[in-house]
Amino acid sequence: MASSFDSYQKRRLQSSYVSVVISIALVLFMVGVLGLVVLKSTKVANHFKEKVAMTLFLKDDVTKKQLEGFRASLIKEPFTKKVIYITKKEAAKAYSKDIGEDFLKFLGKNPLKNGIDIYINADFVTPKKMTELENEFSKNAFVSEVSYDKPLIQLLTKNIKRISFWLLVLSGFFGLVAIILINSSIRLSIYSKRFNIKTMQMVGATKRFIRKPFIWQSIKLGFLGAFVALLSLAGLIYYVDAYLPALDLIKDYITLGYLVGGVLIAAFIITWLSTYFATQRFLNLQTDELYY
CATH class of the missing domain: 3.30.70.3040 (Alpha-Beta Plaits)
Incomplete structure (x- = not known):
């Protein structure tokens, strides 16, 4: 009986990890696509400017x-x-x-x-x-x-500023959505272990000691999600480059480097902060509040 329960708990935990990885991968893929658009928009704008x-x-x-x-x-x-x-x-x-x-x-x-x-x-x-x-x-x-061509210069400058502004707004919005979604997934994962957290706290474990394994676990899941997102982005870039070779996506190593670095850094920061605040919340709860 105990073995069946342990097996059930293990499957439930694995399912929770899979859902967290998928959520992180989807969000980072979305952020990566937006980042690619932002990085390439600057290059495209410069391309048109240098035709003047x-x-x-x-x-x-x-x-x-x-x-x-x-x-x-x-x-x-x-x-x-x-x-x-x-x-x-x-x-x-x-x-x-x-x-x-x-x-x-x-x-x-x-x-x-x-x-x-x-x-x-x-x-x-x-x-x-x-x-x-x-x-x-x-x-x-x-x-x-x-x-x-003075009117052309004024038109280029005006349109580039307008596009840059809306891309910045869109980046901020998607960044906020990414943080909220990943944070929610990690909080749900930690919620299932809230009694373990409180038990460790009651036997004298420090908050830092309790948080550490949760943070490392989330960072691992974050990097796994980032890896899946980067694979998806690689497929998208290859597909777009085949149909729009003028963008020169595959050979633009600087842009690709920024994109990979940005996705990995976003995965690390968001998962670290989300796990820190999620564990902190359950560490500050009273025992009777864990049931609500």
Whole structure:
């Protein structure tokens, strides 16, 4: 009879552990997906920002030697992503192709100027910094005019701020949900052992001594749940990368490193805190309060 009861208790305990691992895995998978979106959204935003070019139209009297020196100085600047020199002849060909006819036949001469397209690093693509660069280049002795798409910069900055704000709100919401769900699962698991906790306390065990095995057990379950979540995330990333190779998910080792580290750290912190406060609650209860 005692053997049957022990077997029943063991199965019940194992079932409780499985439910905790599944709950942790599901929640961490959800958090991991959101984290991936957040990390990739920054990269995607930077990708679009770095497509923005500032064009410097050069004066006609700039010599080849001066041009080479100017280009070399631009490449060394921290705001420079890439520098492309476009001659007035190349610009005329491109413009003729855009409008569908050779405008030089009507004008007789090329009114365009030699230019340098500077593709800006993402950190400098803001209305304020672009205006500062424009003012700086306007004072340059080699530059006759500075041109870039100001409305596009303002629109990009506005939309990126808006998206970042809502992603932050969504991250906070899912983070709270994750803590609540994992905390509830761990509390239910510890609730089944509340009499064992009180018995240990009554025979003189300290709170720290009682909490320690529960915390370690929960951390193990948390890491097991994190492992399951990471396997699921790996499958999702492989699937998405097959259909959207432009995102370059599998080869983005930095993002994947942050994702793995974030999931493992979240599993450790949430399970540790949840177990600590759950055991603390039962340690502070009176014996007659354990039945309610």
